[in-house]
Amino acid sequence: MKILEAVGITKSFGGLTAVNNVDFYIEEGEIVSLIGPNGAGKTTFFNLITGVYEPTSGVINFLGKEIHNLKSYEITVAGIARTFQNIRLFSSMTVFENIMIGQYCRTEANLVNVIFKTKKAMEEQEKAREKVQRIIDFLGLESVANEIATSLPYGEQRRVEIGRALATEPKLLLLDEPAAGMNTQEKVEMQSLIRKIRDKGYTVLLIEHDMKLVMGISDRVAVLDYGNKIAEGKPNEVQRDERVISAYLGKEVG
Numbered sequence: 636m637k638i639l640e641a642v643g644i645t646k647s648f649g650g651l652t653a654v655n656n657v658d659f660y661i662e663e664g665e666i667v668s669l670i671g672p673n674g675a676g677k678t679t680f681f682n683l684i685t686g687v688y689e690p691t692s693g694v695i696n697f698l699g700k701e702i703h704n705l706k707s708y709e710i711t712v713a714g715i716a717r718t719f720q721n722i723r724l725f726s727s728m729t730v731f732e733n734i735m736i737g738q739y740c741r742t743e744a745n746l747v748n749v750i751f752k753t754k755k756a757m758e759e760q761e762k763a764r765e766k767v768q769r770i771i772d773f774l775g776l777e778s779v780a781n782e783i784a785t786s787l788p789y790g791e792q793r794r795v796e797i798g799r800a801l802a803t804e805p806k807l808l809l810l811d812e813p814a815a816g817m818n819t820q821e822k823v824e825m826q827s828l829i830r831k832i833r834d835k836g837y838t839v840l841l842i843e844h845d846m847k848l849v850m851g852i853s854d855r856v857a858v859l860d861y862g863n864k865i866a867e868g869k870p871n872e873v874q875r876d877e878r879v880i881s882a883y884l885g886k887e888v889g
């Protein structure tokens with residue numbers, strides 16, 4: 636089943652067309668990578684899926700519902716979560732608290748209930764804490780759960796960000812350059828974490844520049860160049876595609 640389908644998506648910024656008439660889909664349970672040279676439109680495409688931008692034209696369907704006119708918050712509630720190219724964690728909060736932030740879109744108790752600590756609010760809070768603890772265990776962050784998130788090594792901060800995204804209980808997880816700035820060992824760990832996330836039932840769309848990771852993990856790869864989708868297919872097909880090779884100006888794609 637197609638969990639997400641974008642048809643004819645265009646986004647222009649004044650005279651610049653960052654994403655040009657792109658058709659794209661992702662099946663439930665797939666890991667799909669979006670690749671392309673710098674400035675190809677990948678992050679803009681993520682921003683369109685997550686409601687940061689409205690498309691200039693085109694339609695985005697998620698689980699059978701049009702989402703291209705929804706606000707970011709509504710898209711999160713609909714079941715799409717993301718991480719960012721530059722890690723965005725709350726610097727005064729612990730790992731646990733940062734991940735807990737993701738749970739708030741799933742809690743119903745209003746401010747009055749929370750302030751007066753009503754039974755409903757307390758029960759909800761306890762459930763949310765249990766869910767966050769399960770995510771922390773899943774990500775292997777138990778030993779640092781009470782540390783200030785931004786004091787952790789880079790690789791762990793990335794996992795905290797993924798934890799916060801998972802805490803929103805998404806169906807589709809968007810990862811924007813999850814391995815950026817990582818060493819080889821951390822990249823290997825990130826690759827197995829992404830696979831583990833998929834095996835748990837999430838669908839994963841990632842932007843990634845590390846071709847070894849992309850080719851090793853993706854069920855399918857879509858390639859953007861100057862806002863146009865120039866190729867799409869299995870990793871080994873895309874790797875051999877003449878247009879992809881020339882878009883990367885002879886840079887190694889495998």
Ligand SMILES: Nc1ncnc2c1ncn2[C@@H]1O[C@H](COP(=O)(O)OP(=O)(O)OP(=O)(O)O)[C@@H](O)[C@H]1O
Nearest residue numbers: 648651652653671672673674675676677678679680
């Ligand atoms: N808010 C904006 N206003 C104007 N131009 C923008 C805006 N956002 C992106 N662009 C332009 O759109 C094009 C695509 O940018 P985008 O960040 O989506 O590329 P990218 O493929 O994610 O690149 P990178 O791999 O470097 O992150 C670029 O030319 C960029 O300068």
